[in-house]
Amino acid sequence: MGLLSNRVDKESLKPGDHIYSWRTAYIYSHHGIYVGNNEVIHFTRHGQEVGTGTVLDLLLVSSGPARRHQVPCPTCTPPEGGHGVVSSCLNCFLAGGILYRFEYSVSSALFLAKARGGTCTLAVSDPNEIVVHRATYLLNNGFGCYNVFKNNCEDFAIYCKTGLLVIDQGTIGRSGQAVSIIGGPLAAVLSTPLRLVTTNIYGMAATAVGVYCASRFAADIGMRKDVAKVEVEDLTRRLATGLIQVIEPGTIILPPGPPPDH
Structure with missing residues (x-):
């Protein structure tokens, strides 16, 4: 993998790798966890979904394996229970796209050099x-x-890799690519008041880029203060009943549950 691309070969994959593939003219990418034996577990829109109320509900339809043929893939597991987490073979997950591996523990310089979030x-x-x-x-x-913004396929993969969740009144926080989607327009809006300081188009563009990069950096799961480490067994139980609460950034309250089995 290099500075501009996280592209990898299938032969280099290891169980536990966070992988992704770009969809819909590079507007959005689909993420999952490679678990070995040509199998990828990923979070899709097949289950219950909360819409954004925007045009993104029509554009971002790429979460899930492609259904180009009427004959089902013999190695993929059909969705069960309608919860959206599915198992697919690597080829169905890629849906004809290129394989990329998400990078962890990157330096601040490398993170900022990757202009597009979600990588x-x-x-x-x-x-x-x-x-x-x-x-x-x-x-x-x-x-x-x-x-799309609060609990998507990238959030799923990042949680699997880190156990970290952005907790905000019981909801899960934004992914890197979601920040990128809204970060560009937001940066332009935030930099607009600076037209009173400079009317130079290049200065305004540089300011917008700076605001965008700063917002991406501050919103990264590795930098945020409003995150908590949550065990997966506890996550599914508490999330289902809405028992995750926040009292201040970085602090969560998990109401008492049944005593642990001994």
Whole structure:
């Protein structure tokens, strides 16, 4: 992998890798966890979904394996229970696209050099066996309601890799590519008041880029303060009943549950 691309060969994949492939004219990418034996576990829009109320609901239809043929793939597991977490073979996951591997523990300089979000993070990945366990557990138990901005395929993969969730009044936080989608227009809006300081088009463009990069950096899961490490078994139980609460950034309250089995 290089500075401009995270492209990798299939032969280099290891169980626990976070992989992705661009869809819909590079507007959006679909993410998943490679668990070995040509299998990818990923979060799709097949389950219960919360819409954005915007045109993105029509554009971002790429989460899920392609259905180009009427004959089902013999190696893929059909969705069960309508929760959206599915198992697909690598070819169906890629849907004819190119294979990329998401990078973890990148330096600040490399993170900022990757102008497009959804390709890397400053956060540290957990050991691969833990990553595979989380993905497999969520395959059987679900990952909540799909939402483009708050709970999407990249959020799923990042959680599997790190165990970290952005907790905000019971909802899961934004992914890197979601920040990129809204970050460009937001940067332009935030930099507009600076026209009173300079009317130079190049200065305004540089300011907008700076605001965009700063917003991406601050929103990265590896930099945010409003995150918590949540065990996967606890996540599915508490998320289903809405028992995750926030009292201040970085602090969550998990109401008492049944005593642990001994």
